[in-house]
Amino acid sequence: MGSYQALAFDFGASTGRAVLGTLADGKLTRREVYRFDNTPVELDGTLYWDIDALLAGVREGMARAETFDSLAFDTWGVDFGLLDAEGRLLAPPVHYRDRRTAGLIPRVTDKVGTNRLYQLTGNQIMEINTLFQLVALQAQPALLRRAKTLLFMPDLLAYLISGAAVCEQSIASTSQLLDPAGKDWCHALLDELSLPADILPPVIPSGSITATLPGGAKVIAVAGHDTQSAVAAAPLQSDRAAFLSCGTWSLLGTELDRPVLTAESAALGLSNELGANGKVNYLKNIVGLWLLQESRRQWQREGKDYSFAALEQLATYAPPFRCFIDPDDALFTSPGDMPGRVRAYCRETGQYVPQTVGEVVRCIYESLALKYRLALGQLEAVTDKRFDTLHIIGGGAQAALLCRMTASSCAIPVHAGPVEATALGNLLVQFVALGALPDIAAGRGLIAACEPVQLYQPEQPTAWQQAYTTFVHHLQKRS
Structure with a gap:
């Protein structure tokens, strides 16, 4: 069978890392060779990704890995860089949390129509999407005139x-510019909004070998969206298994053979994205552990440096079901004093206002678990599936309290793991491209055999049903 080594660069909202994977004798091993910060920068009132620092991290990761047969990149979705005619980056990529797209959704939907926009692109309509970022750039016509190529973040780093x-x-399928059925750019939409179609490169399948570096290493376009890399590694064993890629964002979904583009799906805010295996990952985007990460940063600013384990321990001892938030409320979108915003939300909705650190964390965790139940029910209603298992993959699989709450809230068993799903999926697609594995299904079987997974069973069904009723009531009250 031989031995293969692949280098996966996995970028999250706050860190990047290089993971070297080895496939030999039917076993997959991995080690992190380098980790580096991903810290946004603000220049003249605009929030950017520090592309020079990210590229320096990539080069250092390559140097530390030394020898590898291939490498590939996965990142968050929607963001991009623009190249000029000489292939030079015109400006650092703008961060999706920048406010340049605020208020642009009505401007687009008034012209295109909400249902039609969804039917054309299949994406949950969110103002961070690439479509709205390009519309915002129409206010900078000189920049758009100089732009000759748009590259999404993983493709930009590879370039x-x-x-x-x-x-x-x-x-590409995160952009709200792609036809998910035809797997090509939606030129009718681009024309209608006077957006430049000529800057968009042809769309290629996941697993394509795109270049060879000096020394012979292949550059592979894996599932560049980190969620789709994570799902590639999810050990899904049946059609009734749902996945929850749980990190800064929570993406809860299921695999389908074709996109769902109905008005009901649009109204529920469900999204169709393309997976590494050719399937449609039909999912709901939910603000995830961003709420906890940003809360922790606020407590650090206040001189209280809690580890995530310590925060979970404090939440364990806080009283249950005292207050809930909608994780997707606009109040929680921007960086800042997240604990203060949680308290403000609870105060405005007439609930108990959490006082202690543990109470704030418990409120966040319970609210996430209940929002997962709501999203799972929406997926079931549209697909006519009845899910009997939920696979939590990614960093959130380490949060035992959240996993336990999610099993109880959703009333189905939760299989938590693999924690390193994103890097593993990146590696699996590389190994398939190199011919070391026959397909994604074989890779999933390898993951199931090699990676630890923790099982959580539902508990306290009556208490969680009552909590869900209260949660939905407060969501309706807020809207």
């Missing part, structure tokens, strides 16, 4: 080390 400018389908 900066290889010179190959491509667009991989999973990352």
Whole structure:
């Protein structure tokens, strides 16, 4: 069978890391060779990704890995860089949390129509999406005139080390510019909104080899959207298993053979994205552990440096079901004093106002678990599936309290793991491209055999049903 080594670069909202995977004798092993910060920068009132620092991290990761047969990148969705005619980056990529797209949804939907926009693109309509970022750039016509190529973040990083400018389908499917059925750009929409179609490269399948570096290592366009890399590694064993990719964002969904583009799906805010295996990942985007991460940063600013384990321990001893928030409320979108915003939300909705650190964390965790139940019910209603298992993959699989709450809230068993699903999925797609594995299904079988998974069973069904009723009531009251 031989031995293969692949280098996966996995970028999250606050860190990047290089993970070296080895496939030999039917076993997959991995080690993190480098980790580095991903810290946004603000220049003249605009929030950017520090692309020079990210590229320096990539080069250092490559140097530390030394020898590998291939490498690939996965990142968050929607963000991009623009190249000029000479292939130079015109400006650092703008961060999706920048406020330049605020209020642009009505401007687009008034022209295109909400249902029609959804039917054309299949994406949950969110103002962070690439479509609205390009509409915002129409206020900078000189910049758009100079732009010759748009590259999404994983493709941009690959281009900066290889010179190959491509667009991989999973990352393209986050943009609200792609036809998910035809897997090509929606030119009718681009024309209607006077957006430049010529800057969009042809869409290529996940797993395409795009370049060869000096020394022979292949550059592979894996599932560039980190969620789709994570789902590639999810050990899904049946059609009735749902997945929850749980990190800064929570993406809860199921695999389908074709997109769902109905008005009901649009109204529920469900999204169709393209997976590494050719399936449609039909999912709901939910603000995730961002709430806890930003709360922790606020407590650090106040001189209280809690570990995530310590925060979970404090939440364990806080009284249950005293107050709830909608994780997706606009109040929680921007960086800042998240604990203060949680308290403000509870005060405004006439609930108990959490006082202690543990009470705030418990409120966040319970609210996330209840929002997962709401999203799971929406998926069931549209697909006619009845899910009997939920796989939590990614960093959130380490949060035992959240996993236990989610099993109880959703009233189905939760399989938590693999924690390193995103890097593992990145590696699996590389190994398939190299011919070391026959397909994604074989890779999933390998993951199921090699990676630890923790099982959580539902508990306290009556208490969680009552909590869900209260949660939905407060959501309706807020809206």
